[in-house]
Amino acid sequence: MKIILDFDGTLVDSYHCIPEIYKEIEEKYGFKEGFSEAMLMVEDLGDFFGIFERRDWIIILAKDVAEEILRYYWDERMKRQKVLEDVKAFLENINAELYLVTSKDDDKETKYKRIKATGLEKYFKDIIIYGEDFKDLLEAIEYVIDEKDNCVYIDDKNINIFKVVSRFKEVKAYKRKFYPPFPKKLAWNYPKINVEEIDDLRKLLNVIKNY
Incomplete structure (x- = not known):
């Protein structure tokens, strides 16, 4: 039996701090009012379309301090992320x-640092970051699955x-019940899927044991 898990929203809540972080960036760097709300819309679209490079968004708005803003964003998101209660x-x-299959942040090293900061890496046989190690999610999943093993996939995003x-x-597949503080939550609501939704991973312990 192999179980493939996503990271953000499935094992860790690193989303609910994002509005506060963007508000701090708005005030610290003197962006006009509405910047933080606009960036939540960009985050929403980025997750839906699989655009993970925030650097490309920030550099348009503040070329001279883009790297500084980016460092602040990831440093603060890592400090404020929390392992969800049922995960350990x-x-x-x-x-x-157990396999952790997750998208890169702005780069592979940032995601590895965030994973290590949670202490969860010790539970996984392998950690695969697509967008770096593999081109995309499907290529990463194909690498993990084996015809000889039953395979379970757990993620919070409908689109994945x-x-x-x-x-x-x-x-x-199982959908982890989790929704971020984004305007439309597009990747979490679309496309419509017909899989069981789980609000506590511990409920799967007996279910998966019987596969």
């Missing part, structure tokens, strides 16, 4: 090979689950 009990008690179950019919 699930990871410690599940009888399966839709891609995986459409391509890999043999993979059983």
